[in-house]
Amino acid sequence: MKQDHPTTILALVGKGGVGKTSLSALLVKLLSEQYPDKKILAIDADPAVGLATALGVDVSSTVDDIRKSFVQTVEAGNNNAAIELLGEAKYQMFDALVELGDNISFLAIGRPESAGCYCKVNAYLKEVISMIADHFDYVVIDGEAGIEQVNRRVMEKVTHLVLVSDASKKGLSVVQTIEQVARELVMFDKAGLIVNRMPDLSLSDMLDTGDLELLALIPDDREMVLSDMSGASVFELPEEAPVVKGAKEALQNLGI
Numbered sequence: 001m002k003q004d005h006p007t008t009i010l011a012l013v014g015k016g017g018v019g020k021t022s023l024s025a026l027l028v029k030l031l032s033e034q035y036p037d038k039k040i041l042a043i044d045a046d047p048a049v050g051l052a053t054a055l056g057v058d059v060s061s062t063v064d065d066i067r068k069s070f071v072q073t074v075e076a077g078n079n080n081a082a083i084e085l086l087g088e089a090k091y092q093m094f095d096a097l098v099e100l101g102d103n104i105s106f107l108a109i110g111r112p113e114s115a116g117c118y119c120k121v122n123a124y125l126k127e128v129i130s131m132i133a134d135h136f137d138y139v140v141i142d143g144e145a146g147i148e149q150v151n152r153r154v155m156e157k158v159t160h161l162v163l164v165s166d167a168s169k170k171g172l173s174v175v176q177t178i179e180q181v182a183r184e185l186v187m188f189d190k191a192g193l194i195v196n197r198m199p200d201l202s203l204s205d206m207l208d209t210g211d212l213e214l215l216a217l218i219p220d221d222r223e224m225v226l227s228d229m230s231g232a233s234v235f236e237l238p239e240e241a242p243v244v245k246g247a248k249e250a251l252q253n254l255g256i
């Protein structure tokens with residue numbers, strides 16, 4: 001069933017290793033608790049894969065698997081079947097969703113073997129997002145590191161662009177570039193910045209955040225490190241962990 005109201009779509013972007021995946025998983029967890037009657041879709045758009053682990057789900061079939069079976073049918077010259085497959089793609093996407101708890105669904109882009117494939121799967125992912133997003137109330141997209149998916153307009157219909165950085169100059173410059181490009185391509189309603197893994201919160205004056213709205217400053221969190229070491233999901237993090245509190249604050253500041 002389609003929703004009779006617009007879907008809220010959050011995309012987490014930024015350079016590698018800054019906490020996009022951890023924070024995506026936490027936002028999914030928080031949304032699911034805050035809105036038990038709403039439907040939430042978590043999309044792992046990073047071929048490096050990680051959101052499944054952070055959420056504690058097992059991935060069976062990915063967007064890339066579905067794309068491959070489609071391409072194989074077309075290459076086998078079975079055009080009628082291909083047309084049927086195209087119509088079926090949407091149902092296959094729904095089949096590929098992994099259910100988690102009462103109100104979370106999970107979908108992974110998968111890991112294509114070659115770079116050429118990856119560009120194609122990005123195009124496919126864009127279609128997938130536009131096909132299934134409006135069946136959910138909230139969609140959280142854990143983006144690939146860097147600016148490629150923004151450039152390719154994979155995240156075209158995002159309502160909230162969540163820029164994630166660590167305290168580094170490089171990280172902050174990457175999110176500022178992403179925001180500028182996304183703004184030129186008119187891809188979001190609201191954008192904001194989370195600075196994560198701050199070694200020392202008292203250094204926050206030194207951060208050059210440009211014109212970006214600061215949603216949350218999150219310290220380097222020992223609970224997160226421990227959770228990572230044991231391979232636990234974000235559902236096992238204590239409520240009072242700074243990283244959980246920070247994600248909550250970011251959500252509030254986004255007005256969600």
Ligand SMILES: Nc1ncnc2c1ncn2[C@@H]1O[C@H](COP(=O)(O)OP(=O)(O)O)[C@@H](O)[C@H]1O
Nearest residue numbers: 016017018019020021022197219220221224228
């Ligand atoms: N606030 C934090 N404190 C400590 N470690 C963190 C924090 N946020 C993320 N991490 C850790 O940093 C590493 C990279 O995080 P991850 O979410 O995978 O980043 P990304 O998806 O941007 O590459 C992981 O090992 C994760 O557990």
Ligand SMILES: [Mg+2]
Nearest residue numbers: 020021046050
């Ligand atoms: Mg990641």
